[in-house]
Amino acid sequence: MILELAGDAGERGRQHGSRMRDQIRARIAGTVSGPSEAVAGPWLAAIDTVGALGAELRGIAAGAGVPLHDVVLLNAFEAVEVARQVELGGCTAxxxxxxxxxxxxxxxPSLAATVGIHLHRGPDIPTTVLLASPGGLGWIGLNAHGVALVNNDLLTRAVRPGVPSQAVRRDALAQATAARALHAIVSRPAVGGRAYLLADAGGxxxxxxxxxxxxxxxxxxPGGTVHTNHALAPTIxxxxxSDLLTATYPSSHARLRRATDLATRPDATPHLVLTDHAGQxxxxxxxxxxxxxxxxxxSVVFDCARRHATITLGNPCTATPVEIDLA
Incomplete structure (x- = not known):
């Protein structure tokens, strides 16, 4: 159930690629089309500026025996217009x-079927647990410093080539504090719309x-917050x-209101919020x-102070969680 990866970035990538070869090839076949090498070039150049993530992607490609540019595009979904993306993710945080x-x-459903738990250990990063898909750098996670990151799609109009959000997330999760993770996000131009929610062991x-x-x-x-799939800051x-938001994530506003109500209750717990079926x-x-x-x-619960992750693959109302202690 947990894909454990150890060594430097290139070696962890090679292990990832070889162990998930069939799943990576299936995901490429279902999501990547057209002149991918030309499209992937600028995104790979940007990824190569972020630590050793380029080496990790090259390891994945070598291990899976697939073209590097296809693996790059698994990690740069922003290269495709939102309305044409095969893989879409909503989320309540x-x-x-x-x-x-x-x-x-x-x-x-196509993306949901791919998600799993990846655990990275290496000399170049803090031990990190990720929710990730085959061939991917990861969607959300927690590191051994107690830095956690979750995030939500925002359906803004413009996209520009740069460091794709999966690489940004991994860079943020290589940091020792939420402040440094924040800097990792805001220090480079955004390629599209996204809301990142960060926390650390210091509160x-x-x-x-x-x-x-x-x-x-x-x-x-300081008192907590919630976020769904629409922007809360007026500038964003x-x-x-708005038309694409209504068509893609029609529940976003209702989920935000309900999650806010639940999270501000005196008896609020992650389980109370995440298993809620109001408005089903x-x-x-x-x-x-x-x-x-x-x-x-x-469904994930990242306890930053305890450096502890509770991850449920599937609906939290029915599936059995996996407990991972990074302390």
């Missing part, structure tokens, strides 16, 4: 005192919303495609429906 970051990681909790058209919007949350919301099928715990093309693929 919450920060509670502790600090604890929790999230239902929602995706359309710092921060949201940063980004878009290609605007500077980052940063908010600190001004660039959202457009609920926080998402099940298949014709009204929205995403389901809850996994």
């Amino acid at each position: 919450v920060a509670l005192p502790g600090p604890i970051l929790a999230q239902n990681w929602d995706a359309n 710092d909790v921060v949201t940063v919303e980004v878009a290609a058209e605007a500077g980052p919007a940063v908010t600190r949350h 919301a001004a660039h959202e495609d 099928p457009l609920s926080i715990c998402r099940h298949p429906s014709a009204e929205e093309p995403t389901v809850t693929a996994a």
Whole structure:
């Protein structure tokens, strides 16, 4: 159930590629099309500026026996217009005192079927547990310093080549504090819309919303917060495609209101929020429906102070969680 990867970046990538060869090839076949080598070039050049992530991707490609440019595009979904993306993810994120970051990681069925738990150990990074897909650098995670990251799609209009968000997330999760993780995010131009929610063992909790058209919007949350799939900062919301948001994530506003109500209750817990079915099928715990093309693929609870991850593959209302202690 857990893909354990050890060694330097290139070796961890090689292990990843060789152990998940069939799954990586299937994901490439289902998501990558067209003149991928030319499209991937600028994204790979940008990834090569971020630590050893380029070496990790080269290791994945070598281990799986697939072209490097195809692996790059698994990690640069922003290269494809949002309306044409095969893989889509929704998500409801919450920060509670502790600090604890929790999230239902929602995706359309094709992407949901790929997600798993990856555990990285190496001389170049803190030990890090990730929710990731075959061939991918990772979607969300927690490191041994107690830095956690979850995030939400924001459907802003513009996209520009640069460091794709999966590489940004991994760079943030290589840091020792939320402040340094925040710097890793805001120090490079955003390639598209996204909301990152960060926390660390010292109690710092921060949201940063980004878009290609605007500077980052940063908010600190000493009492906790929630986020779904629409921008809360006016400077970012001004660039959202409201029609695409309504068509893709029609539950976003209702999930935000419900998660806010639950997270501010005196008896609030991550489980209370993430297993909620109010408004079903457009609920926080998402099940298949014709009204929205995403389901809850996994649910995570990252306890930053304890350096402890609780990860459920599938709906948290029914599936059995896996406990991972990084302390």
